[in-house]
Amino acid sequence: MTRLILCRHAEAGNGAQAQALGQVLAAVPIAAVYTSPLERAQATARAIAAGHGIEPAVVAGLREIERGDVDGLAFEEYPPDLQAELLASPATVRFPGGETYDELRERVDPALAQIVARHAEQTVAAISHIGAIRAALATWLEAPPAAALRIDQSFAAVNVIDWIGGAPFVRLVNGALGWPAALSATL
16 A cells, blocks of 8 residues: 655745644654745745654646736735636636646646655655645546545545555545544544
C-alpha cells in the first residue's frame, strides 16, 4: 500500500499553524515531502519535512489554479461578470489570463500520480492548495467537476489517500488539527 497525505497549506503567515501540522505528522513515517512552488505551501512543507530530517521537493504541478488577471483579489473584487460566471458554472470558467478547472485538473492529477508511483509501499506528503486538492479528490472519487467545489478544505487540512492494488481509497478528507483522535486513527 502507498499512502499519500495531501495537505492544504497553513494560512499564509501562520507559522504556528504550519508548526502544529508538522508536529501532528512528525509521528508518521513520511519518506518524502512534496510541495507547490508557492511560498505558503513551501513554508508548510518545511515544517512537516523538518520533523523527518528531509528537504521538501518542489513540484510545479501542485500549484493553485492560475487566476491570471484577478490573482490576489478577493472574490468580491472580481469583475461582476466573472463573479456571476463563477457562481453559475464554476467548473467551466476560465479566469481572465489564467486557467480553467479542467486545465488545473490536467496538471494536478499527473503530478500526484507521479509522486505516488515513485513511492510504492511508502507514505509521502504533498502540500498544495484548495483548488488543486479539490480537483484531485474529485478525480479519485470519480465526481463531476462541479462537485469538486463542494469539498471543504480548511487551512492545514489533512487528506489521506491509500493506493491499494493501484486504486485510490480516500480515507480522510479535510481532517483538521482540532481532530487529533481522528487523525491518529487514520494515520
